[in-house]
Amino acid sequence: MTTLVGTDLGVQYGSFRALDGVSLELRPGHITGLIGPNGSGKSTLLHTLAGFLKPTTGRVELGGTDVTSWQPYRRARSGLSIKFQVARIYTQMTVAENVHLALQTGRPVRRLLRSADDVVDRDRTQALLAPFQLDDHLDVIAGELGHGHQQRLELAMVAAHGPSVLLLDEPTAGMSPDERRGVGQWVTSFADRCAVLIVDHDLDFVRSISTTITVLNQGQHVATGTPAEIEAHPDVRRVYLSHV
Numbered sequence: 001m002t003t004l005v006g007t008d009l010g011v012q013y014g015s016f017r018a019l020d021g022v023s024l025e026l027r028p029g030h031i032t033g034l035i036g037p038n039g040s041g042k043s044t045l046l047h048t049l050a051g052f053l054k055p056t057t058g059r060v061e062l063g064g065t066d067v068t069s070w071q072p073y074r075r076a077r078s079g080l081s082i083k084f085q086v087a088r089i090y091t092q093m094t095v096a097e098n099v100h101l102a103l104q105t106g107r108p109v110r111r112l113l114r115s116a117d118d119v120v121d122r123d124r125t126q127a128l129l130a131p132f133q134l135d136d137h138l139d140v141i142a143g144e145l146g147h148g149h150q151q152r153l154e155l156a157m158v159a160a161h162g163p164s165v166l167l168l169d170e171p172t173a174g175m176s177p178d179e180r181r182g183v184g185q186w187v188t189s190f191a192d193r194c195a196v197l198i199v200d201h202d203l204d205f206v207r208s209i210s211t212t213i214t215v216l217n218q219g220q221h222v223a224t225g226t227p228a229e230i231e232a233h234p235d236v237r238r239v240y241l242s243h244v
């Protein structure tokens, strides 16, 4: 079981500090909700943890190993998966082909030619899509799916990597309350095997699924605590009231 630790992370664009000395720890079996106003650095933090942004200060450790200098693909091979804020699916391919491709990520080339894997992959594809009610959309071109379905397809794709640490950037954006509930249940069941970080602007949703919540504002850490602690925290109230 893998823990992801970010310590004193900073990201600077010119003189602007998008992230300023932020630390957090993601443990297996825990769901950490990451909240904060627009532009507070949430996506920047996720991109830094996953290796898509190089921090100007601080370090990232995955399972006790310092991975700060590792490229994203190497972190992914060690069990780190990210769902970006904007869905990254192959819009010209079918739903099944998208998941099939995700299943093959990181496999040695010689295994890609084994037809036995195709049969197993077909079953796994169905199983991965079922929690998102996409298992009856296998042959639909992904680009023709509605926004909520595209988001859910990408969740099935990150699940296909079998991650031990999962970073989710606004996975329920644009979804109906029912779809959002479904994603919440899926995230909760997935967290049995995995450390999860989830960004969402719906505070009720974040409170309902998170064991811990971290709040950012203007690139800085404001507070970390249980949902009840965060709700009662005076600095958190100040951050949100100043944005209403």
Ligand SMILES: Nc1ncnc2c1ncn2[C@@H]1O[C@H](COP(=O)(O)OP(=O)(O)OP(=O)(O)O)[C@@H](O)[C@H]1O
Pocket: 013, 016, 018, 036, 037, 038, 039, 040, 041, 042, 043, 044, 045, 085
């Ligand atoms: N490439 C860049 N160059 C300069 N500034 C950037 C760059 N990328 C992001 N920023 C700035 O960094 C800050 C943090 O952005 P980030 O996307 O992390 O915020 P966020 O909390 O994810 O916001 P949202 O809730 O809107 O998704 C913002 O002010 C943004 O404009």
Ligand SMILES: [Mg+2]
Pocket: 042, 043, 044, 085, 169
């Ligand atoms: Mg963002």
